Amino acid sequence: MLDRREFLIAAGAATAASLTARLHAADVPAWPPYRNTIAIDGESGLFLFGSDADPTETPAELAAARASGLSAVLLSIGPNGRYWNNDAQFEKMKAQLARVRGIVSARPDAFRLIDTAADLQRAHADHQLGLIPRFQGSEPIGEDLDRVALFRTLGIRVVQITHNRRNLAGDGSTEPGNAGLSNFGHALIERLNHERVVVDLAHGSQRTMAEGIAASRAPVLISHTGCRALADLPRNTGDAELRAMAERGGVAGIIFWPYLRTDTQPMAIDVVRHIEHAIDVCGEDHVGIGTDGGIAPVARTPQFEASNRENVKAMVGDGIFEHGRPADLYMFIPDLNVANRFELLAGMLARRGHKDARIEKILGGNFARVFAEVWR
Template identity: 45%
Template sequence: MTATDFVIVNALGQLDNPNTPAALAAAAQLNPAGGELSVDARAIAEAHASGLTAVNITLGYTMGDLPPYEHTLDEIAVWDGILDAHPDDLLKVRTAADIRRAHHERRIGVIYGFQNAVAVGEDPALVDSRVAGFAAAGVRVVQLTYNQANHLGDGSMATANRGLTPFGRRVVDALNDHRLMVDLSHSGENTCLDAARHSRQPVSVNHTGCRALADLPRNKTDEELRLVAERGGFVGIYFMPFLDPGGHATAADVVDHIVHAVDVCGEDHVGIGTDGGTTAVDDLGTYRAALAEHVAARRAAGVGAAGERADTYPFVVDLRGVDQFRDLARLLEKRGFRSERIEKILGRNFLDYADRVWSA
């Protein structure tokens, strides 16, 4: 089997064309609008060409001044419209069986996910109904925090490093009750450890790196990685600058972090969550100018992460575009990974994790 015969699941990624005028304009903003204008024919065609089976996309409130609950409902509606407009190419994922169906039918499974859970509100009495509503709308992944602190716990850049709050525990309970994935990407260390211990279901860190290799807050310690795996969870390694302390990560760094994560977690609990798409940026010079503005806005708003700089791309330059999964498979093979282990890394481990969490 070749890499594109495998089920390939990007545990956190994008499904857009970053080269459209709307996407380039959004790249310079702190609060870009929904992605409907850049989910175009090229983005879909190149997702197919890459061999991608399914991707967890980010929708709803993440940061900024928009009303979290209302904005999240609006973006769910936007993505429902995108999927309705492309029924032959895109499939809304509610179960692990839908990922298998997408693979069989050569469609792209779209997993609805949050990168901040504040849309549940602050009223404990509303938590269950809000989570139930999101689940009914097709949301399947809920990340508890972004980089900053919220009322559930601390993000990776919150210096207090609090653990999970009582409200956060209530939210985790509701996510467990409705069988949604509890994603601990971006969380502070104590929040991650507390949530992994408190959750009745296995938890995930869908896009991260290993702090043992690059000591930056967005990466997870071995203790965090090990606990997530021991409880049946999933760890996705991203293709991000945080894989290198200097901010200029390469494909070799991605492989190094995957190898380390497998050593810590075991080969059944590690995958990929690239935090990027399958359509590459065509004009890196123009993109770099927009990126500098975006990084500055994030820093001013207090939502940036250590390691973000105007000269660091939010992707790995030599591991992007339609060949990224095939290239990764070849690099892993050179590191001695057999075909079965590569298949697990590219998607089967996420699929097995989805079976454990989403199944009734």
């Protein structure tokens, strides 16, 4: 059974049309440097890499990956808030990493696994989509910190400490207690630093993020988030935490989910607003993009619309969204629902007066800097 994020990625895999386009209501000028820019999505993926996907059924996704112009994505292997600490799930994570490696080996023209910073450059130069395997939640490590080294050997390069809920390491964003990092969480971050694995604090509670930033000796990511000053929601990051993260060299990726507003559906201008606020707080060296959606545009079929409404209803029930939000809330940005959304966003930023060098950092240069520093 697909989780809600996998549902969204699967919906993208269903379409082969409208891979690239201009914004429907705006005359967005082209941004000529895009195809020469390393662009990295701090949370994205393809249904192709899901545990139940059939690689022969996803040609639209391969076309979208090429059309996107992305150099790399942080690819969630799991657990996405779903798994507890048991041997079955430990083995499942190892099997899923092996499956990703197998797909990459079969399609070296399209994909490259990213082990080092140099691999990012190679993926970009060879027009491949680089894949940076990560855990979205530290549950696969269980209580055995030696698994950090094992999973690094198997390809994991980023570990998100928590998902929405509480785990052994700390509190996630939907936990009302806001208990922060546990003693184990502090030990986990120390071990991740030692093994040169990037610490990701996305989905953490406010206190977990603050304590994680302080605990890490290396720059951290908040890979997919919004600015709490603009939308006061638990999944967003406060200005104090953004400043502390930036002071230690980290990067926050702006999300494409409805956390960018507290009322209606976010649109492209809301993404820009959050990027610009983060620049004002953090500086241009500490802002990126983490869409938290599939690369392929979502096919808004009647079947999708019905399923999406059910998902929104369930998320309201889980406390992820507030009561009163639109029933047809989308976990993507409707006027950026194209594969080359980074290119369009770059054009919007350029039109608003942002210089090319700043845009290049936001599209992926800042993430690449952190990876080079931590993975060295």
